[in-house]
Amino acid sequence: MTRLEPLAIPAAALAAAMVVFGLFMAALGQNPLEVYALIYRGAFASAFSWQNTLARAAPLVLTALCVALPARVGLMVIGGEGALVLGGLSAAVVGHALAGTAPLTVQAAMALAAMVVGGAWIALAGALRQYRGVNETISSLLLTYIAIALFNHLVEGPLRDPASLNKPSTAPIGDASMLGRLPGLDVHWGLGLGIVFCALMYVLVQHTTYGFGMRIVGGNARAARLAGLPVGGLVLAACALGGAAAGLAGMVEVAAVHGSANASLIAGYGYGGILIAFIARQNPLAIVPVAVLVGGLAASGSMLQRRLDLPDATVLVLQGVAFMLILASEALYGRLKPFRPTRASP
């Protein structure tokens, strides 16, 4: 029974969120059942809606890791957007420079560049925290503004493709270097990369001594230091890995969607990841289904707008309610009778 606890509590919180949202819809004069039916239909009812859902989930899987990994060493990083944007930009630059080389080489180089830059960006927030005592939540958020300003300056200035008149962009990486779609799906390879990254990080965090060290640092940094763990190194590494994931998300947006870096990259995926990491309770493996769920909500939000003429904010209300209830439900762990470990009677 205890093993079911981490599934049952979030599920109950989600169900409660649905009820609250249903009341909200009823208050707006909509039939909650019809709304639920539309949410299901928009997100999961057909092959098309599944692909719609998965495509929306893809970038969020990677940006959620940018929150979940630093969380393992006890840091609350919310600046994934900055790493994504700069990662995407460096990928676009490398991709253009290497255009004409074998596609796999170009893509690998792009991914590497994006991960290095994204990783360095979040590691900066980690270093500021570790060595200068600067709050990483604030610094990573402020670093995002710097990243976006830098991005806009470079894309509209030195790195601008003169042919991009009314939509300033970097020079295109070329069709040959673009990432394709997953076989049989209308979803790009970003989803595959995200799932692989999540799986690797799950193994790293849960099944290696290195990940064990990370978790100890997150639990109690002073104890970790007393135990002789390289706390600074672990903190920086966790941040760098998280940033690398967000950077890779930027590379995917460039290589699978836009073909160059431009302002469309700044779409808020970095912030979307925060919600997912929290609902997944910072567990890399749980990020995937949660991202699918949130992607599904986004897909069905589109349906709600079109069929019921509800505003775009409707789905944000549902997301907000779900987020609050799931966070609140954390307090229930270990307090519900059915999930308590049964003790052998004396």
Add this chain to the structure above:
Amino acid sequence: MSDVSRREALKTLGVVGTIGALGGWPRAARAADKLVVGVIYVGPRDDYGYNQAQAQAAAQIKKLPGVSVVEQEKVPETTDVQKTMGSMIEQDGATLLFPTSFGYFDPHILKAAEKYPKIRFAHCGGLWTEGKHPKNVGSYFGYIDECQYLNGVVAGHASKTKKLGFIAAKPIPQVLRNINAFTLGARSVDPKITTQLLVTGDWSLPVKEAEATNSLIDQGVDVVTCHVDSPKVVVETAERRGIFVCGYHANQATLAPKGYLTGAEWNWLTPYTLHVQDAQAGKPLVNFLRGGLKEGFVKTSAYGRAVSEAARKKADGVKAQMMKGDFVIFRGPIKDNTGKTVIDQGVAQKQTDVVLEQMSYLVEGVVGRV
């Protein structure tokens, strides 16, 4: 932190997947014999700006017989818009789409058009190129610099300090063309007039736009206009500080009953109606659709109370010439603000001239840099 066991997670995913596979809802044709039109906005429909101008046309189209409209707002320029277009086609049965944001075109509309060759895509912005882009895609756009010129004429009359302000999102050709037309209009009234330019850097930055407006007013500017997605903040700030303002995109007169002079508005009903009628009649999509005041693609807001008789007379005179089609805004000699001649004496660059679409300079009288 707790772990979800792999087996349990897989089981759950499997169950959800099966439900999904079994579902297989039939395509919901909302109205079988009606033309379903899908309209997609990048921001909110009631932004007093770019999106509202499109939404107003969509609201009119809705009233046409045999037409139903599905709308979606706040769709970012990512794969999201591709999926939204797909949903409108697959789930709503839409056959004519108006994805309105400039950034939707490449790659999103081009990809969708390839995937759905029978669906019509009408994009706002004028990017369609013969031979390069598919035939089921078209672009519509308006020569709104005509209205900005008229804004300039009216602003030139209203200004006492002879200092005008322009708040721009990005220094791209379309925006520069508006700044230049506005300035040329104002300087046709009084060549001593200057336009102070402030660039915010992005299409929707309300805080920066308010700061820019305040800072322009502090520098002595007494008429301001803008080219950002939603002029709401600029118009409200100007009204609060008691200066005049010219609108853009849509009508903002209700936001500034005292200071609103006039405004440059889109009239998207013209291209929307044409595309809808063509779709209903089964005629091929018009790929390249443009016009100015004369063709009814743009319009000016009604004059505010503060507009003097002289200003009305002058502006109406120019407007009448534009309606006849014999007024050229960019007629040489025109110098840029560094003193270089950019359009030679005797050269008239008419609205259709493609040179105008690569504009990279600010005319004499604009204080600022590209």
